[in-house]
Amino acid sequence: MTTIKDVAQHAHVSIGTVSRVLASNPTVSSELRARVLSSIEHLRFTPNAIAQGLRRNRNAVIGLVVPDITNPFFAELAKFVEGMASQIGYSVFLANTNDDPAVERIQLDTLLSQSPTGIIIVPTTNLSTIAWPETVSTVVVDRAIPGHQVISVDHVAGARMAAEHLLDLGHKRLAYISGPASSDVAMLRLEGFHSALSFKNLSTTPAILGGNFDYQTGEMIGNQLLSQPFHQRPTAIATANDQQAIGVMRAAADLGMKVPADLSVVGFDNIPLASLVTPRLTTVAQPLEEIARQAVASIIDESDIGHLPRRVAPTLKIRESTTALEG
């Protein structure tokens, strides 16, 4: 392993000078700078990030903590975060919590022991018990945690858009599949759904059922909902995320129902898969790249110390899984 010392010897300068050209310190003569640069090139020297980290008490690393990287939504977030981070020379730690607070604690502890520059987290708990070193900045995605920077879509507005879309299509018997009651996101989206309905007079109150943010929940509750007699079952179902929506479509297919002819379905998140299932899923899109961009930026850029919650606007992607109610 070649060090700053080797470079110094090779260029016939002191290690201080090498360090300064590494830091682009302007106080070094162009002559020496050239010599050092060529030595660096010649020796294929890369500064030891560990040593830099120790010295600066801060490693060029960003921690990304998500409930489940297998969830396409988080995978995409990870892709964007990793892309932006590596562009500026940062590495990213990936940590899965499996939605388990105990695991989350441990993950954060080992992450913090690495002195990351910052941590981007989609938390499963309220984190209040964690001792955050002041040196590591954090960005919370999707959830509001007191004392931390927050970035997320406007969940309420998004769910409202979904519900309004269904209502505009003439649907009256709606159902909503929510996420776990312990999830702020689930509650916000549910609130959005409700707020849209409060403007209309519906002959029947919509069924609200909750579960997890996964395919299984969608399939199970969908099956339950759609197994009801014709005149009771919903003509449209909105869900708290795309996985659930796809599960619902799966259940509908298993029951011999056609989407959207027999049933309209709207999801949330716009995961890549949403545009690939049959029929293509109408859904509320999160501007994930923008979220990742802001998250990384606010970690790197220390000038940005305002703890204002940032809400980014969702957009409704109308595709094939929704249609106007017939007759």
Next chain:
Amino acid sequence: MTTIKDVAQHAHVSIGTVSRVLASNPTVSSELRARVLSSIEHLRFTPNAIAQGLRRNRNAVIGLVVPDITNPFFAELAKFVEGMASQIGYSVFLANTNDDPAVERIQLDTLLSQSPTGIIIVPTTNLSTIAWPETVSTVVVDRAIPGHQVISVDHVAGARMAAEHLLDLGHKRLAYISGPASSDVAMLRLEGFHSALSFKNLSTTPAILGGNFDYQTGEMIGNQLLSQPFHQRPTAIATANDQQAIGVMRAAADLGMKVPADLSVVGFDNIPLASLVTPRLTTVAQPLEEIARQAVASIIDESDIGHLPRRVAPTLKIRESTTALEG
């Protein structure tokens, strides 16, 4: 930030002693050990991984380099790797290469600057130009790279199983959608497909078409294949991975064809989605958890220095997308 020094003061011992209890060094008296342990507890001390890394010239970190974390297959690999790593106190770096050799180089450079214990990589190039420090062990997944430990599924056997399944069902006009010719994996799977056919006498030679390992390729080539006149188009299509297979099913649906009645489809990988699409996809399953287990183990366990390629056996998951040829 509390350090080993603080602990030493609090426990009225030297920092050497604290370091020794941290290392579970048996040469420390049980009395002092107890004092130190309680001080550690009391001060909520966690050793600084960066400092340890500098001293040991090796950080408790594993690098995971994949072409695209958005690919469910790699996402699942990441989940398993991360799970096993964090269980033993290791963190994992995630790096996306986008299948770009130049990006891969840069990613590896910044990764190596962090002195990881090892790197698990699904390479896009042959890596020969990279200078690997001897201190960081590597495991290559899916591809054989001279000089590196390799773990992968038996691609040839897997593709052969898929082809044989189709032949057993009576299909005669087969087509195969391959991956990029630059990919070893694609070539091995293609070879497996061919080897199965060589046993049978087919009235027509199967169409072999190549593209990328993604939905789009499957959809595009599928469309092309299925747009042919009835008596020319294939009755069964095998693909190089599940995304392509799902793309094919998408194309079939768009053309008004039913799977499996009008067309049988077999994928490869068994991504989570495979069992959720309609119809559920018949596919060749990779034992991903086992691959992850072996990869992590061979990085941590230095006794395991044999560079034997390890091939793990695939299994065929027969689901709903394949059926016997009618008439």
Next chain:
DNA sequence: TTGTAGGCGTTATCAA
């Protein structure tokens, strides 16, 4: 403008 030296938190070697 350049060089020297102290220290970041830890481990490991050497005495005691």
Next chain:
DNA sequence: TTGATAACGCCTACAA
């Protein structure tokens, strides 16, 4: 069995 102390590779006052 324990306590000093010298590195590990780098940055940054401080001197020159």
